[in-house]
Amino acid sequence: MxxxxxxxxxxxxxxxxxxxxxxxxxxxxxxxxxSGQSLHDVIAAFGHAFVESRYVxxxxxxxxxxxxxxxxxxxxxxxxxIGRIRAATAGRVLLVYLAxxxxxxALGLVSLGGHAQMVRPLVAPMAEGAAxxxxxxxxxxxxxxxxxxxxxxxxxxxxxxxxxxxAIGSIxxxxxxxxxxxxxxxxxxxxxxxxxxxxxxxxxxxxxxLLLDRRLRRESAxxxxxxxxxxxxxxxxxxxxxTT
Amino acid sequence: xxxxxxxxxxxxxxxxxxxxxxxxDSRSHTRWRNTIFWGVYAVIFLxxxxxxxxxxxxxxxxxxxxxxxGLSSSTRESAxxxxxxxxAERWGNRLFVPVLVVPVATFLGSLLLGRxxxxxxxxxxxxxxxxxxxxxxxxxxxxxxxxxxxxxIHAPIVEAxxxxxxxxxxxxxxxxxxxxxxxxxxxxVGKIIATLATTYLPLGTPTAAVAAYAVGMAxxxxxxxxxxxxxxxxxxxxxxPLVVQQYHGDVVIVTAIGMLSGxxxxxxxxxxxxxxxxxxxxxxxxxxxGVIKAQVPTALMLLAVNIALLTYFxxxx
Numbered sequence: 314m315x316x317x318x319x320x321x322x323x324x325x326x327x328x329x330x331x332x333x334x335x336x337x338x339x340x341x342x343x344x345x346x347x348s349g350q351s352l353h354d355v356i357a358a359f360g361h362a363f364v365e366s367r368y369v370x371x372x373x374x375x376x377x378x379x380x381x382x383x384x385x386x387x388x389x390x391x392x393x394x395i396g397r398i399r400a401a402t403a404g405r406v407l408l409v410y411l412a413x414x415x416x417x418x419a420l421g422l423v424s425l426g427g428h429a430q431m432v433r434p435l436v437a438p439m440a441e442g443a444a445x446x447x448x449x450x451x452x453x454x455x456x457x458x459x460x461x462x463x464x465x466x467x468x469x470x471x472x473x474x475x476x477x478x479x480a481i482g483s484i485x486x487x488x489x490x491x492x493x494x495x496x497x498x499x500x501x502x503x504x505x506x507x508x509x510x511x512x513x514x515x516x517x518x519x520x521x522x523l524l525l526d527r528r529l530r531r532e533s534a535x536x537x538x539x540x541x542x543x544x545x546x547x548x549x550x551x552x553x554x555x556t557t
Numbered sequence: 558x559x560x561x562x563x564x565x566x567x568x569x570x571x572x573x574x575x576x577x578x579x580x581x582d583s584r585s586h587t588r589w590r591n592t593i594f595w596g597v598y599a600v601i602f603l604x605x606x607x608x609x610x611x612x613x614x615x616x617x618x619x620x621x622x623x624x625x626x627g628l629s630s631s632t633r634e635s636a637x638x639x640x641x642x643x644x645a646e647r648w649g650n651r652l653f654v655p656v657l658v659v660p661v662a663t664f665l666g667s668l669l670l671g672r673x674x675x676x677x678x679x680x681x682x683x684x685x686x687x688x689x690x691x692x693x694x695x696x697x698x699x700x701x702x703x704x705x706x707x708x709x710i711h712a713p714i715v716e717a718x719x720x721x722x723x724x725x726x727x728x729x730x731x732x733x734x735x736x737x738x739x740x741x742x743x744x745x746v747g748k749i750i751a752t753l754a755t756t757y758l759p760l761g762t763p764t765a766a767v768a769a770y771a772v773g774m775a776x777x778x779x780x781x782x783x784x785x786x787x788x789x790x791x792x793x794x795x796x797x798p799l800v801v802q803q804y805h806g807d808v809v810i811v812t813a814i815g816m817l818s819g820x821x822x823x824x825x826x827x828x829x830x831x832x833x834x835x836x837x838x839x840x841x842x843x844x845x846x847g848v849i850k851a852q853v854p855t856a857l858m859l860l861a862v863n864i865a866l867l868t869y870f871x872x873x874x
Contacts, residue, residue, distance in 0.1 A: 316744035319737070320780055327827050330845070333834065334726045334733055335625045338618065341737040348744035353611060358743065360614025362736035364605040367565055368688050369731045369831060373721065374568060374695040375659055380716020381702045382655050384636045386645025390652045393645065424667065424687065425660040428836040434656050437840055457842050461851035464836035465824075468848075469855060472820040476813070483785065487812045490789050494797060498809050506813035513862040518855045 319344030372429050379434045391435050392442025403444040403459050404526035407466045408519050410436050414470025415515060419477035426467055437463040448533035455532055462525055466518065473514035476507035559681040562606065564692035569602030574714040575721045587629040591722060594623045598729065617733070624726035635715055648706070655702035659694050666690025720839075727838040730830040734782050741781065750777060751794030760795065763804040767811070767867040770795045774815050775822035775860055782828025784819025791815065806871040814871075818863045824856035825849060 319340040326336030338359070345355030379387075395401045410431075417425045426432075437460045444451055444459055451459075475481045479500040484507075491498055576595035582588055597620050605613055636644075645652065667690040673680040681689045699713060721728060741747070754777075758769040773795055777787035796815055800806040823829045827849065837848045844850070 314749065316741075316746050317749060319741060319744070319746065323737075323780075323828070332625050332726070333827065333830070333845075334621050334730055337730065337733045337737050338621045341733070341740045344737075344740045344744045344746065350743075355740070356614035356618065357610035358614075358740060359736045360612070360617055361610040362739040363617050363732050364601060364610075364613050366732045366735035367568070367602060367605065368561060368685070369735065370568060370602075370728065371564055371688050371691055373724075373728060374564070374571060374692055375698070376720040377571065377713035377717040378655055378659065378695060378698040378702055380635075380720050381699070381706060381708050381712050382652055384641070384644075384708060384712060384716055385648060385652060385706050386641035386643075387652050387656065389641050389645040390649070394650065422664055424663040424691065427660075428832075428839050430656070430659050432836060433839050435653070453843075457844065457847055458851070460840040460842060461837070461844075461847040464833075464840060464848045465851045465855070467836075468824060468832050468852065472823065473817065473859075476817060476820075483788075483816050486785055486788060487816055490792060491808065491812065494793075496808055498812075502809045503813045506810050507817060509866055510814065510817045510859065510863055514855070514859055517858045517862070521855060 315347040316344050318347050372427065375429050379429065383434065387434055388438040391438040392445065395439040395442040396446045398443075401439075401443040402447055402526045403440040403462075403529060404522040404524070406440045406443050407436070407463055407522045407525070410463075411466040411470045411515065411518060411522065414467055415474035415511065418471045418474030419511065421475075421478040421480060423471060423475055423481070426471060428464060428467060432463050432467050436467070444529055448529055451529075452532070452536065455529065459525070459529075462522065466522065469514055469518045473507075473511045477504055477511055479504045558678050559689055561682065561685045561688055564689055565602045565605070567692055567696070569599045571714070571717055572602060572721070573599035575599075575718045578715055578718040579722070585629060587627060590623050590626055591628050594620055594628055594726070595721070597623075617736075620726075620729065621733075628722070628725050630719075630722040630725060635712070635719060651705070655698045655705065658698040658701050659691075662694035662697050663687070663691045666693055723841055724835065724838045727830065727834050730834055734828060734830050738781060738783060738786055742786070747786070747790040750780070751790045754791070755794050758795070760799055763800075763806070763872055764868050766795065766799045766804055767806065767871055768864050770800055770811070770815055771818035771860065771864045771867060774819040775825075775856075778819040778822030779826040779828065782823070782826055782830065784816060784823055787819050787822070788812075788816055791819075800871065805873060806867075807873070810871045811867065814863050814867050818860055821856040821860040821863065824852040 322340040322343055323336060326340070327333065341359050342355055345358060346352065395406060414426045440459050440463050441456060476483055484500050484503050487503055488498060488500055572595050576592050576599055579585065579588060579591040579595060585591065597616050601613060601616055667687045670681045670690055671683055671686040703713070754773050758773060759765045760769050770791060773791045774784065774787055777791055778784045781787055792812060792815060796811055800811050801808050823832060827834055827846065833848050834845060837845050842848070
């Protein structure tokens with residue numbers, strides 16, 4: 314039971330919103346020590362695993378490109394393009410991206426999307442631009458909501474698209490695991506059973522994206538009403554102060 | 558043969574450049590902390606393979622300590638809004654070209670690079686084709702952007718610094734979590750959880766068993782941040798012995814949908830940092846958990862769908 318101390322540290326640390334990097338490192342050290350390894354060995358194991366997983370950081374190599382093009386007005390252009398399409402709303406833009414991400418992932422083209430490559434430079438600004446266009450200047454919380462939904466569309470699309478493709482890591486993992494247990498299965502059969510969930514994911518998340526539009530309309534209506542109220546109040550106030 | 562190591566040097570050079578730009582920024586109030594953080598990270602990319610495991614571990618701890626004291630992102634934009642609007646008008650849709658070079662070249666590279674061989678030796682390490690293709694694609698995209706837009710020569714690294722600093726320590730979180738996963742595995746955390754799950758989850762009927770398997774996959778994935786880590790544990794603990802062997806569930810349907818139930822967990826956990834925490838940093842959200850909050854309703858509904866699918870299709874009728 315003692316090695317579970319790491320999980321406890323992670324839960325408490327994330328709940329208290331401590332620096333996640335610190336929380337994860339402490340949890341790792343505690344787990345290692347609790348399982349009876351020496352501090353030297355635990356640090357070495359942590360260092361080894363950190364260096365071995367450098368490949369997950371390769372995606373950052375795209376940042377100089379994105380930065381240089383952003384400097385030349387990439388986001389502004391992305392908003393402008395979407396602004397010209399009258400039917401575009403934040404929800405519909407994200408729905409189209411969700412569909413593209415899911416379909417391409419299902420064909421094995423997982424590297425066609427991503428948060429650094431697509432969401433920050435293109436998808437999020439386009440969704441924001443569409444919302445700006447339809448509802449005027451947005452509140453900061455609304456902007457955050459749209460960006461978060463843009464990131465979510467990428468995740469849902471890739472997670473529930475890629476398993477339809479036979480040669481993806483998770484299908485191979487399932488097959489390999491079952492093989493070790495003496496059960497042989499066809500990757501194609503596994504992939505086929507990913508289809509119902511893929512459809513459900515599209516319907517559920519797609520509906521939520523369209524509901525986002527409704528929420529934006531409602532929010533902008535209340536914001537406009539608030540603005541009118543505020544104007545009226547200040548008007549009454551001014552009249553009041555003029556008569557006294 | 559091009560190995561992943563070459564791409565790591567590229568990363569080391571870029572991150573080292575980010576450290577230097579930070580060191581030169583006298584207006585930053587965390588100037589030296591940012592410099593140390595990225596400088597050490599650059600060392601890990603450039604020399605990590607040659608340094609010993611313990612030295613690497615100490616370097617990582619140094620990074621964690623620096624990050625815990627707080628890093629800051631540069632607040633200055635490199636170009637004014639007017640400049641960007643003017644430039645956006647001037648370039649029009651051609652601005653999308655360098656950005657789209659990345660996915661297209663990565664895709665073509667991962668298809669083609671693996672097949673090229675010179676004198677019998679493959680051009681790139683066949684096991685790492687996709688990552689190498691991504692690295693090569695980013696270089697191509699940067700060259701395209703430089704030739705097309707002709708920014709000042711320091712622009713790529715100054716811009717990389719602006720973006721890397723806005724992501725901050727979250728950029729290395731996925732690697733730390735991978736390391737945590739290794740330590741969890743060597744400490745036998747998975748086995749303990751499987752024991753707990755089989756002891757305390759209700760498994761008395763076929764329906765309860767599939768539901769426990771799907772929910773267990775999601776919960777374990779939330780803890781580990783990775784459905785791949787949860788899958789062997791939960792499937793060996795509940796999926797195979799109970800759902801498949803005792804209640805005669807269809808092994809293909811059970812494992813395929815079990816994995817997808819794990820993905821529902823991935824949507825809900827900060828432990829899946831590269832999907833949930835990193836984008837929040839990259840999009841400069843004030844709420845670090847904003848992406849997770851946006852995904853939770855979808856994840857819960859999909860988990861319910863998965864349980865329904867399992868209940869309906871997994872058992873012979």
